[in-house]
Amino acid sequence: MAVVEIKVPSAGESVTEGILSRWLKPDGSKVKSGEPLFEVETDKASTEVPAPADGVLKIAVAEGETVEVGATVGTIDPSGVPAAASNPEPVAASTPAGPRSASSPAPSPDTPAPAPGGNGPMAGTPSPSARRLAEEEHVDLASVEGTGRGGRITKGDVIGAIDSRGAAPPEASPSPAPAPAPAPTAGTSRAGRQTRQRLPLIRQKIAQRLVQAQQTAAILTTFNEADMSAVMALRGKYKDAYKEKHGVNLGFMSFFVKAAVEALKAFPAVNAQIDGSEIVYNHYYDIGVAVSTERGLMVPVIRDCDTLSFAGIEKAIVGFAQKARDNTIGVDDLQGGTFTITNGGVFGSLLSTPILNPPQSGILGMHSIQKRPVVVDDQIVIRPMMYLALSYDHRIIDGREAVSFLVRIKECIENPERMMLEI
Template sequence: MSVEVRVPTLGESVTEATVATWFKKPGEAVAVDEMLCELETDKVTVEVPSPAAGTLAEIVAAEGETVGVDALLATLSEGDAGSEAPAKDKAAPAATADAKESGGKGESVDVMVPTLGESVTEATVSTWFKAVGDSVTQDEMLCELETDKVSVEVPAPASGTLTEILAAEGQTVEAGGKLAVMSAGAGAGAAAGSARPPAEGGAETAAPKAPDAADAGKGSGDVEDAPSAKKMMAEKGLSPDQVKGSGRDGRIMKEDVQKAVAAATSASAPTASAPAAPRAPVPADDAAREERVKMTRLRQTIAKRLKDSQNTAAMLTTYNEVDMTEVMALRNQYKDQFEKKHGVRLGFMSFFTKACCHALKEVPEVNAEIDGTDIVYKNFVHMGVAAGTPTGLVVPVIRDADSMSFAEIEKAIAEKGRRARDGKLSMAEMQGGTFTLSNGGVYGSLMSSPILNPPQSGILGMHKIQDRPMAINGEVVIRPMMYLALSYDHRIVDGKGAVTFLVRVKEALEDPRRLLMDL
């Protein structure tokens, strides 16, 4: 039976694409969901999988042709056409075929990228815990993926043998993409033996080798560069070996050429201190002592969000100081009883959380956000609590903090902090915050100006408690003082509201009984 292969939906406002590369030729056998070709639009690259297993009968749209949405790309002859297909020397399809044939009773099982969470569409393969040929049990961890928010572990969907790794460490994969192939069942061991032929030295290949930077830009041989990339390289006078390809098998894409042009322009631009002179080269002995490490996706996201916050919000910071005498005395008096009853230590964060919730009721615009031309007021407080981790700063959210007790707040903060340090926070736990607390004092910071966590309109910076001489009732006395800093979005919060909020927090902390009396 003939099956049609058509152009998939390309995305909002995208109506056509260019056929960049065909991975299969007429007469070749294909498996269901195996990649047939790659389409390139002015925004994204789209891979077209096979809708059924069979044989590629005819290619209707050749490489370089422009096709519209739902246009016919090719036709398939559905059914068992494996005997008609010519032998292929490509490693990945061969490994898959061998795994199915040599396994006897072994069943081929795909390892897919799991759902990554709301608004997350791609991840980077950070670590493979298993190599090709290793035996695995169901639910055993195969690899770990890293997104711009969390790390995701991928368990084995069945017991068997890992026969093929399709996404190497460092490679970017999309949600729902294929990571590896397993051979499950009785024939798993036999399948693994033939999945990858040993190299000349007898060593077995554990994972597909990522394209080297030196080979990535080559446009000859088996790798065909994108048509738009070729055109741009010709226009800009660049050769393929000057561009690092990021496409499939190191294929050069249009964006790669744009990056190469931008890099060349930046390198040739004059420096501020010496307008006519190019940047001085780094001495060889200095270069040998440098270390270049690629930013993690989390760090890239942190950098982008912080800069976006500065570019978007009209950010302003107001300062005050608070005498921590009463809070420290109350804490020292009840901390042992508190821990004995509730099983958690009484810290300062619950006092600050309570004080902020109290102040946000009086100044609701600090707990609001801007949506287009609307102001969205939140009649609840989802408190973000910034936490430092080995991989970067994250902000888990304590939901409905305004309705929680001191003990509930302390338990929630302790649990979120532990999960943050272990890298176990889910994306849902870091979304939806309405206001943020940032405690730089634990690192010794005396004063700072925190940056807003968009789309929030306020963030309170806490700092180090330090004994200072203060004038109290005409006398100089030593008091434990802390500087407070409220950064706010001046588009929605006026100076009066910001100062009022900070004064209310100060009053609540200097006389904690106000929190109990709701004053």
């Protein structure tokens, strides 16, 4: 049979190149069609590319190389003979992540051994996040049993392996105590004081977009606070029945997404954007939900939120969370969006000023819920309160609209039954 070329797939209309960040199989190894073969990192996402056929892999492009969409990075020979098990050397990376001590090398990420658990096509294959953690913590993936789909090794499996080994230090061959290091002199540096690592493309893109937002938009932030008592009582009363019926938990984010839709309908300028000398009003509600991943901040977009139920929104959020853990968020998941919600409260943030996600004109910041004394009907009571922040582009949104928008969010959160009944 003819040799099959391995090509870099398209990752969206605006993406023309990426970095081949990692080979998941060593050169000369036997691969199966459909199993993860290599990772391509673009300025939008990191994608695992599957093998196009069964056969023996021949690597032509090293890890760390910039590759164009459609470029050939290797071949698969259906009739080839795998290299000897003792000599499956992958192509060396051309841009190493940083200095590594020769006395304690990390396990090779390119030679994962089959895990004892699971017999599916992914058995023994670690996810990207699991592989990175195993490298950092010097975990032998051959000793980790995969509990993911098809026996795949997840990050949780690696964490479990780390926990199970306790605090015992890694074994090392006995060696004499090192001689005292000489005091540094002018023109010298102490080894190990710095680590140099390539800035991932996605982090470069995030940096560019944030700087662009600061330089091109007139960003202003207005604040308010919401009493979370009603939402918390509603969740507490129906959480079990809701989970049983819909298969997902009733979280806070679905309330804020629904509240944002109501506020965007009332104040359409917040859902609009500037295009040159024109204002583009969006008559749909695609809301991005900012999530923090190992590769940086990502904003997957929940489409047509005005047509979704609370359960539909929660299921979409759960789906994105799973994709983030598996490092499978695609370009299509991140494109578009008319408004963004970010929740710094999950990290303990009490108050912040979120930055716009261009070309959007508004972003809502959620924060930690804290019990504070507030005045209700001339009485001082303790209530669970959350500070809310709306950053907006003052070129298109006036202060009155921004303040009114945030007040509408507050009203919806403090009276969730009205929002649910659409009254």
